[in-house]
Amino acid sequence: MTPTPPAGSAAYDANRLAEALSALIDAGELAPGDRLPTTADLVATYGVNKNTASKAVAKLKAAGILAGTAGGRTWVRVRPQQVRRHNLRYHREKAEALRTEEERRQYGVAEADSGLAVRELHEDVYRYEIIDGPDDVRAILNVHGDARLLCRTYTRRHAAGAGASCSTSYLPHDLVRTNPDLLDASREPWPGGTMHQLSTVGVELDRIEDRIVADMPTQDEQQLLDIPAGVPLLRIRKVSFALTGEAVEVADIPLPADRSELIYTTTLERWQCQ
Structure with a gap:
C-alpha cells in the first residue's frame, strides 16, 4: 500500500518528498526491508513529476535510508551491523587454537567483530574452490607452476534484506x-x-600483516554489501606468516567505511631499568 501524504499538503519538491518518505519510515509505516512504492505510485500519490520522485529516492539512498539499484527494486534499508576490528583478535585466535574442540566452539573471533554469534546470523554461506588464483596472491604465497590455491569465500548477513x-x-x-x-x-x-x-x-603462525587501502566499491560490491553512494571501501589484505617466514594465507576483507572501525593496539617492549 502506498502511504498517504498529509491532508492539504502543498506540491512536493524533491527535498520535501524525501523528508515525507523519511518521516513515514521513522514512524514505522515503512519498516526495514519493506518495498518502497514505485516511482509511478509516488507520482500519483504526491502529485510530483517522475524526475522529482527519482531525485527524492536518490537522496534517501545517498543518505543510507533506502537501498536498491537504479531501475530496480527499492526498499527501506536494513540497518547495517557495525564492525569493530581489533588486531588483538589474532592473539586470542592463536590461544584458542590450543584448546579442545568443545572450548573452541564457545568463541569465534570473526563473530566478535560484530558482536553476533554464528547461530544469530540470517545467512552464513561458505564456498570452496581449487583455483589458479590471482597472480599477486600467488606471488605472496610463493606458489609457482601448476600449483594451485584453495579459495574460500565467506558471505554472511545479519538479517533478511541486510547487506x-x-x-x-x-x-x-x-x-x-x-x-x-x-x-x-x-x-x-x-x-x-x-x-x-x-x-x-603442522603450521604455527608467527605474525599477521594487515595491509589496508581505501577506494570506491565496484557496482557489484555496492549492491552486495549495501553501500550508499559515495561511501568508500576499506580493503584489508591479511597476510599470515608461519614461523619459517613463509606466507601461508592471504585473505581479502572489504569493509564499508560507513560501518567499520579499525582498532590497532601495539604492545611495546619495556625499557630495562637503568
Whole structure:
C-alpha cells in the first residue's frame, strides 16, 4: 500500500518528498526491508513529476535510508551491523587454537567483530574452490607452476534484506591437502578458525600483516554489501606468516567505511631499568 501524504499538503519538491518518505519510515509505516512504492505510485500519490520522485529516492539512498539499484527494486534499508576490528583478535585466535574442540566452539573471533554469534546470523554461506588464483596472491604465497590455491569465500548477513559481509581466503593447496577435512566446506564454521586449521597440517603462525587501502566499491560490491553512494571501501589484505617466514594465507576483507572501525593496539617492549 502506498502511504498517504498529509491532508492539504502543498506540491512536493524533491527535498520535501524525501523528508515525507523519511518521516513515514521513522514512524514505522515503512519498516526495514519493506518495498518502497514505485516511482509511478509516488507520482500519483504526491502529485510530483517522475524526475522529482527519482531525485527524492536518490537522496534517501545517498543518505543510507533506502537501498536498491537504479531501475530496480527499492526498499527501506536494513540497518547495517557495525564492525569493530581489533588486531588483538589474532592473539586470542592463536590461544584458542590450543584448546579442545568443545572450548573452541564457545568463541569465534570473526563473530566478535560484530558482536553476533554464528547461530544469530540470517545467512552464513561458505564456498570452496581449487583455483589458479590471482597472480599477486600467488606471488605472496610463493606458489609457482601448476600449483594451485584453495579459495574460500565467506558471505554472511545479519538479517533478511541486510547487506552482506564477505571475505575471500587463499591457502596453498599443496599445504592443506594433507588434511582432507580442510578441503570440505561442510565442516564450516571451523571451531578455532584458520589458525587451528593450519595447526592440523603442522603450521604455527608467527605474525599477521594487515595491509589496508581505501577506494570506491565496484557496482557489484555496492549492491552486495549495501553501500550508499559515495561511501568508500576499506580493503584489508591479511597476510599470515608461519614461523619459517613463509606466507601461508592471504585473505581479502572489504569493509564499508560507513560501518567499520579499525582498532590497532601495539604492545611495546619495556625499557630495562637503568
